[in-house]
Amino acid sequence: MNIITRFAPSPTGYLHLGNIRVALYSWLFARNNKGKFFLRIEDTDIKRYNKKYVDNIFYLLDWLGLYWDNNVYFQSKNIDLYNYYIDxxxxxxxxxxxxxxxxxxxxIRxxxxxxxxxxxxxxxxxxxxLNYKNIKYVVRFKNLLSDNVKFKDLIFGKLNFKNKELDDFIIKRSNGLPTYNFCVVIDDNEMLITDIIRGSEHINNTPKQINLLKSLNFKKPRYIHLPIILDKYKKKLSKRNYTYNINNYIDNGYLPNTLISYLLKLGIYNNNLEINDINKLKSIFNFNNINKSPCIIDDNKIIILNKYYINNIGYNSLIYYIKPFFLDKNINMNKINNIYKIFFVILERIYFLYQIVDFYILINNNNFKLDLNVLNKFNLKYNIIIKIFIKKFNKLYFWSIQNIKYIINNYVNKNNLKNKYIYSLLRYILIGKRHGIDLFKIIFILNKKEVLLRLNNCCKI
Ligand SMILES: [Zn+2]
Known part of the structure; x- marks a missing residue:
């Protein structure tokens, strides 16, 4: 059997981690089985519909690399089909x-x-x-009054619902539009979906949908309901909560691999798994490994994964992903000639992409004001020390971290100074900050010309 899955978001808000998990698992299940993955936009809720949400769904799936097959399926274009089946x-x-x-x-309620x-x-x-003219009505499905609806869920096992507890639910509203449960059944049949992967909040919809599809002689798909996903306060994720919104992750400098890897690990029994190779994670992914208890998002784990992928994604991909962050600060990346050096110096220290830009701005800012009091507190003879370093750096032919380190440490040792103070003094003079990034790396990245310029400027105070 050719596997066909779908992701069916409604454009009524921005997607969060839970939504994307459904998309990822559906996409991966199809890809791992050489099947197809379709995208369906459930846009019949006209009150809450907004086109910007539709565009954002395309953008996010593209950002995550979850490409869909065929054309996008829009529910709003299928009203005639729904009405045909209702009639x-x-x-x-x-x-x-x-x-x-x-x-x-x-x-009644x-x-x-x-x-x-x-x-x-x-x-x-x-x-x-009943059939009156000019009076508003809804159409209800005649649900069975006896028997049970049984189905086997790949994660939750055998499930059983009593028909007498189900409603004669509405399939067409008084405004003439079909309802969610009805459209889903028609669409899934129309799109030949074999496996329905969705959040466990849909489990209660499933018996209704099964009764409907049986009455229409449709083929029953397999159902895979994913365990609920909770935030760190054990609350359900919502499209209104911006924290777990995928756009928020992008804005905060996360990589797609981070989220993909986290969500895949979330679905594997042992989610402490030390595998970070995305392809390996994708290949071992299997619904049988998913635990049906709720998953709680661990923000720290996501941050640590992000650090890992920033350091392992490769410089060329990194350039691609940090471009928007530079653009955001009106910096043209094409004009940066030492970006690889910046990566080399900064990557092991950072957790988020925007920190690369922050660092770039920090070292390129030569407009900061040095405070004489601060300088004097370091060492009253700071001027003499700086002049010595100007001479030494001037003579340095090969500008390497190793050589820079040697010059500074050699001077500190010979003069019995505390290296902490000298490091701090030089860092302050060069970038206006007393603490933070490794001094030798700062000097290395600033380059000889700029270092000499900034040291000389300091002597003029
Ligand atoms: Zn009635």
Whole structure:
């Protein structure tokens, strides 16, 4: 059987880690089985729809490298198809028009709650075959009254729902639009989806969808419901919470490999797994390894993974990913001639891409003001010391970290000075900061000309 999976987001907000996990697993399951992966935009919720969300879905899938097959499938372009099937069900007597007023439905609900039973429609219009003109109605599916709906979920195992607990749920709203559960069934059949991978919050929808597809003689797909994903406060992720929003990760300097690797590890029993090779992680991914208990996001793990991938992605890819961060600061990356040196110096210290830009800005800023009091606190004879270093650096022919280190340490030792003070003094003079990045690396990256210039400027104070 050719595996066909789908990712079916609704463009009503920005995607978060949980959404992307569904996309990733669906994509990977299809790819690992030489199947197909489709993208379906569930855009029938006109009130909350926004085109910017649709564009962002394309952008994020592209950023993650989760490319889909064929054209994008838009639910809004299929209203005729949904209506065709709704009419079919009505004609076969498998669905009916319900004219119950809003007040009546509210009353039923109240009664159910009072008698402590799960609220559901009482079937008032079910066998009346009502058909009025010019009165608003909804179409309800005639759900079975007896028997059970059984299905086997690849992660949650055998599941069983009693039909009598299911509602005669609405398949067409009074505004004429089909409902979520209905569209999903029609679309999945139309797209020949073999495996439905989605969050476990959809488990309760599944028996309704199975009853619907049976009544339409559709083939039943396999179901894979992913365990719930929680934030560090054990709360469900929401599209409104910006923290776990994928755009937020991008803005904060995360790499796609970081998120992919984290989400894949999240799905593997032993998520402390020391494998970081993305291809290896992809190849060992398997639904059988997924635990059905909820996953809690560990922010620190994601940060540590990001550091790993920043250091291992390779300089060329890194240039690609940091470009937007430079652009954001109005810096044209093409004009930076020592970017590889910057990588070499900074990468082992950083966790986020934007820190590369921060470092670049720091060392290229020669506009900072040195404070005489600060300089004097270091050493009253700082001027003499600086002049000595100007001479020594001037004579240095091969500008390497090794040689720079030798010059400075040699001077410190011969004069019985504390290296901490000299390092701090030089760092302050060169970049205006007393602490932080390794002094030898700063001198190395600034280059001879700039170092001599900044040291000379200091002597003029
Ligand atoms: Zn009714």
């Amino acid at each position: 079919l069900l009505l004609n076969k007597g498998l669905a009916y028009k319900c004219y119950c007023s809003y007040e009546r439905l509210i009353n 109240k009664k159910c709650i009072l008698s402590k039973i799960k609220p559901k429609y009482d079937g008032y219009c079910r066998n009346k075959n």
